[in-house]
Amino acid sequence: MGNVNLRNKWALVTGASSGLGVDFADILAGRGANVVLIARRAHKLEAVAEGLRQRHGVEVNVIALDLGAPGAVPALLGQLDAAGVSPTVLINNAGVGAHGAFADSEWARVHAMLQLNIVTLTELTHALLPVMRAAGEGYVLQVGSLAAFQACPYSAAYAATKAYVLSLGEALNFELRDAGIKVAVLNPGITETEFFDVSGHNLTKWLERVMMKSRPVAEAGIAALFAGDASVVAGTLNKATALLNRVLPRRTVVATAARYNRAN
Numbered sequence: 001m002g003n004v005n006l007r008n009k010w011a012l013v014t015g016a017s018s019g020l021g022v023d024f025a026d027i028l029a030g031r032g033a034n035v036v037l038i039a040r041r042a043h044k045l046e047a048v049a050e051g052l053r054q055r056h057g058v059e060v061n062v063i064a065l066d067l068g069a070p071g072a073v074p075a076l077l078g079q080l081d082a083a084g085v086s087p088t089v090l091i092n093n094a095g096v097g098a099h100g101a102f103a104d105s106e107w108a109r110v111h112a113m114l115q116l117n118i119v120t121l122t123e124l125t126h127a128l129l130p131v132m133r134a135a136g137e138g139y140v141l142q143v144g145s146l147a148a149f150q151a152c153p154y155s156a157a158y159a160a161t162k163a164y165v166l167s168l169g170e171a172l173n174f175e176l177r178d179a180g181i182k183v184a185v186l187n188p189g190i191t192e193t194e195f196f197d198v199s200g201h202n203l204t205k206w207l208e209r210v211m212m213k214s215r216p217v218a219e220a221g222i223a224a225l226f227a228g229d230a231s232v233v234a235g236t237l238n239k240a241t242a243l244l245n246r247v248l249p250r251r252t253v254v255a256t257a258a259r260y261n262r263a264n
């Protein structure tokens with residue numbers, strides 16, 4: 001996982017109240033980083049924070065915030081400033097899905113997803129890169145998805161947000177390669193978290209069978225980040241799927257995605 005020393009440095013993890021975010025926070029705290037945990041559910045964040053302090057003896061700050069609300073990023077930056085925290089690591093993990101036929105979906109829900117998955121992620125990255133550049137060191141992990149590699153009927157706008165995340169991250173990895181800043185995109189396949197309860201997607205039997213645990217997925221992302229890789233797909237089967245998607249005709253790929261992702 002590289003020899004990056006994170007002792008006395010700060011890592012920000014968005015979406016740290018459940019799923020992958022909890023694992024990212026634990027992996028980074030295990031490497032000595034102090035951690036700021038951000039999500040909406042304060043009681044969950046407090047429980048995660050207490051576990052990290054006990055297991056790893058690091059400082060942990062909790063910021064309960066709706067990152068999908070307008071003005072969330074300036075509010076977050078204000079709280080970081082007040083706490084004297086200048087982050088070395090940013091894990092842009094908070095994200096939601098919206099499952100179902102696009103034309104029938106509720107606009108407010110789609111809009112909130114675009115705000116969180118795209119606007120907040122981009123705004124936070126944009127705000128913190130100059131801080132990292134001035135410090136001469138920084139690490140940004142953007143959480144994308146296997147859904148970024150093809151259009152996904154019945155998760156159409158969600159997959160499109162993740163295609164954006166993948167594109168942005170790979171470009172930033174290149175732009176910042178001489179600035180001492182590493183940017184990577186982690187693309188998980190189906191992973192056991194609260195994600196599908198929130199998105200309203202009932203998984204098919206096959207998808208349930210290939211579901212990964214969240215810990216190895218998060219580890220793959222952190223390893224790629226410190227190695228300087230631009231992007232990684234977690235898991236062998238998911239890697240094979242991403243590869244196949246590149247060589248098969250696009251209409252075949254979209255039809256296959258529709259079959260596994262059908263509205264139900």
Ligand SMILES: NC(=O)c1ccc[n+]([C@@H]2O[C@H](COP(=O)([O-])OP(=O)(O)OC[C@H]3O[C@@H](n4cnc5c(N)ncnc54)[C@H](OP(=O)(O)O)[C@@H]3O)[C@@H](O)[C@H]2O)c1
Nearest residue numbers: 015017018019020039040041067068095190191193194195
């Ligand atoms: N699980 C999968 O199969 C899968 C596959 C590909 C990609 N991903 C991506 O992985 C990332 C993490 O998701 P997960 O699977 O770990 O799902 P999860 O268990 O539902 O976690 C999502 C996290 O984001 C936070 N969040 C959601 N809306 C928020 C908001 N408006 N403001 C602040 N925080 C918010 C949630 O906390 P609160 O509810 O407390 O705010 C939670 O901590 C997402 O970007 C997702 O798109 C997941």
